[in-house]
Amino acid sequence: MIARPAGLTRLAEPAFGLALALVILGPLLGPGHLLVRDAVSTPRSYLTDSALGLSDAAARAVPQDAALAVASTVVDGGVVVKVVLLLALWAAGWGAARMVAVLLPTAALPARLLASTVTLWNPYVAERLLQGHWSLLTGYATLPWIVVAVVAIRRSTPGVLVWCPLVFALAAAGLTPTGAVMASLLALLLLATPGGRSRRGVRVLVGALIAAGVSAPWLAATALSGAGAQGADPAGVAAFAARAEPGLATVGSLAGLGGIWNADAVPGSRTSLWALIATVLLLTLVACGLPALWRRRRNPILVVLAALAVVAVVLPALGATGWGLTVAEWAVVHVPGFGLLRDAQKWVALAVPFYALAAAVGVGVLAALGRRVFTPDRTDAGPPRAAAGVAIAVVLLSLPDLAWGVGGALRPVHYPDSWQQVAAVLDGADGDVAVLPAGTFRRFPYSGSAPVLDPAPRMLPLDVPQSGRLLVGSSEPTFGGAGYTDIDGESERADMIDVVLHFDGTTDDLADLGVGWVLVEHGTPGLPANQDLLDTLDRVHDDEHLTLYRVPGDVAPQHYSTFHRGALVAAHLLWAMLLTGGALGCVVGAVRRRVRPDQS
Template sequence: MIAPVIVRTMIARPAGLTRAVPALYSLALAAIVLGPLLGPGYLLLRDAVSTPRSYLTDSALGLTDAAARAVPQDAAIAALTSVIDGGLVVKAILLSALWLAGWGAARMVAALLPTAGLGPQLLASTVLLWNPYVAERLLQGHWSLLTGYAALPWTVLAALRLRRSAAPLSPRSWCPLGLTLAAAGLTPTGALLATVLAAVLLALPGGAGARWSRLAVGAALAAAASAPWLTATALSGAGAQGSDPAGVAAFAARAEPGLGTLGSLAGLDGIWNSTAVPATRTGIFALVGTAVLLAVVACGLPALWRRRGNPVIAALAVVAAAAVLLPALAATGWGLTAGEWAATRVPGAGLLRDAQKWVALAAPFYALAAAAGAGALARIGGRVFGHDPRGRDSDGRPATAGRNRSAVAAAVGIVAVLVSLPDLAWGVGGALRPVHYPASWERVASQLPAADEGGDVAVLPSGMFRLFPYSGDTPVLDPAPRMLPEDVLQTGELIVAHGTVEGEGSRARDVERLLLAGGDADGLARLGVRWVLVEHSTPGPLGQSRRTLDQLDEAHADEELSLYRVAGSVEVTAADPARRAAAVAAHLLWAALLTGSALGLLAQRARGNRGRGRADQA
């Protein structure tokens, strides 16, 4: 039933809708993936936390002693949620990311394979959007990482424009790359993904302008896009502390059933968390699904090999191979040893420890190969059935059969990719569903700014993850740091299958130990704690904390939450005004790059439309 509909859509279409169909198709696929999450409520799943309102705390700016992993994401959400509900903001960003990922793949195919029709473009959209990488990152709660993933095909297009420009300093040339790098820069990992891809493509020989000039433009744009997390890391010093070497093995790529680590990564699979995978990837069907995806990709390799003279296509192939092979090597014994050495001695190396996330760099080439494969299969079919593969029937007359065969081949590929991962649909098998917070959170949040006192918030039970009755049976990141208008101390400690991975910094750990040991209130004050929040509806260690709580003033209490105040003076631990101003300036630079590039592209589009209108009138 699915294939005939797809074929009819690709063959019997008005010419004016050709460019619109990939965008509409990708939007429909994105809506099918997110499904129930698009209803009222908030995203709360593993690492993903959306709240009605977030605040521009030191944590949101990356100025605490923890690594700056969520900048400028948290600051941007804080700014947007001052006027828009946070649930809507996060869902809009996520839906846009998936939509743009699929649409960007189609546009990339149209640019690099100009003879490819609509069918191959839609197949490329399907491969980039409907795969295990997307499913597993959604289940892990890495919604903001998917903005960096979505930016990759658009980064290819932007780099192409800059390569073809003899004036790289012209806004017409650099605005597309500025926009894609800034969008990817919502997280540090996204910024690195897009920067690596852009750097490789801009460094290739050829192009209209000098290589050094376009590289200089790319470097300046990448620096602006990464300014928030680079500045936060430099100001806080968290990156120089090193990270727990235990995290290297804990977050290494993992082999799926029936597949080795290399096979899993080649199938865009293999996330470290075995519980954050779709049900169909937990058994032998993982082998089947990987074989289907790789078969669709492999069909296009001969066609791309014939185009190896195109440096961009060749570079995408090399990047894809490296994106699969290097994480696989990192999961070997000597790879883990090298990673542990780097984690403790190389500043910022902890950012690399989740090795499977870098396999995203293979996705653009996979999409391109799948599109080329549809055309190759169509040509094979044409030769088998007596048609000229160049698009003419055996009697020499122009024919539409070539387009029809390409559409059929693409439709078969689309159905195969969709069926190979059926539970990506409807919220990854229903796992992505909105939650509704109890009113207690809003009441507690309103207490803190009303008090207008300095000092941070400590939370009980200890630990970063929670099991609330309203969040289901999957551990979720504590929403308190994003729900409350004061900095909430978190140790960064992660409980994984084979032990514990410690976070950066020590103050939060000291506060946690004091509470569990039942220490005195003066100790909390010396550590900069003004408030202690107790979350009653989640299990977790409380230790002897009741002895400490009895020394504090109770500010709020209900069945969900209790809030306690530390009386007297509290040691100030907030970032000084100079550091905060520098961090805010870096975030504003990123925002200026994002909005300025977008406005520049809109202005270019408007001028182009006016020019075409005058030409039509003439």
């Protein structure tokens, strides 16, 4: 039985993780909404067909968009996103400490807090925050808790309650397809390792069923829409490949938990040779724990985590080589769903649990080294508190600009009232909304310097067809010019709408494509629209930020079969049931352990 720290000692783990999360998010927690690159939070979002995954574009934001649509009917959507992000970072730090306590029961509190620091305070978290991947960080936060949950399953006799923590963790990770795949992979590999009181085959079968259930929304959306089956644009492979930082090769950047493809979504300290110094410090800290973990190599959980760490660093590095790019370009065209893997650096998250364990167990090595240097007359290794404190300080100082909204880059924005006025006009109307200028990203005067995803699909109560077309590497999110990679999207209908709006199209063409409204967003760069076409539309709203036109005549409705709609609703409900059921089971299990602590 694992000895539990008592009283204030046990509270120190969640308190420390929460403190780090608050320091990281800082100004973002004030009034306003998160709007930076891929992150778009809005006061209210709507349960449109696109939110369910009923479109011909790839299902990248299910069940996230549907969940936000439901939650924002009760609470402001911006508050929901900020609360989820805060809880995710808090859970990541706390979970790392719990993971160390479970796998390394002799580790003292300072070592567990060091594991929390390594998990929260690293380039991966900073870069994904700057890229706007708040929901991916939710999946990242579940990784240490998945380890804890699987260990409990392996050590316990079969029972429903013992599976609930894993169900809840996988469902939380399933907020996005990437999170679901990442968490499910970790869980299944750990469940498949030999040993334990429960039968391995049963463990794997149950785990696979849970993984399929939490992935049901995006799997169903992909199967029913066919998006991704035709393959993705191979140009995206090189554009989203991992990137070398100053003084480091690509493999070095990945080993240091950095190397995101977007050089603009990087903390300032990682744009200089400080990236090399910080990476050396982190890897040295991890290396200190390797001998102790090697002595524990009979533990299959540690073996799996170590192997995953190596693979999570090496494969993305190989994918950035010439032949690696060639293989991946072939795969995204011919292997359905392989486009999900094109942002290779995001998978380095799977290395973090092992890094946290190595750092925690390496505190003993640091303590011994400190004794030999500073107190050579002592015969014992000395307490680990000082060594852990120094190590925590080193981790924090190696990435100083993660603090306070990643150096102030994460700040809430305030939408102009124009958006609410347009949403009110469209509430209850028919037809989809085509948005100008074309493209997926915007740069508004109120959104800051970084390009942001167009908020219209989440802000408006009608569907907004989007092709998913991306321009990567350009200083401005526009068509034309040099220095960017144009990556095709998946939606043929959205591409046809763009052609009508920008070139030789008529109102009848828009109506035939199911477009009942055209919204022009001012103040953001983009290809000029066909003004002759706009002049034939009915202008119903106009101000400095937005102009809304109605397409005259009868608009062809976009029909989806009752089966398709019912299947996607059922998939989302299954995910929601697993999330809430897993959470409820965790609460019941915690109450039972408190009532009968002798059985914990």
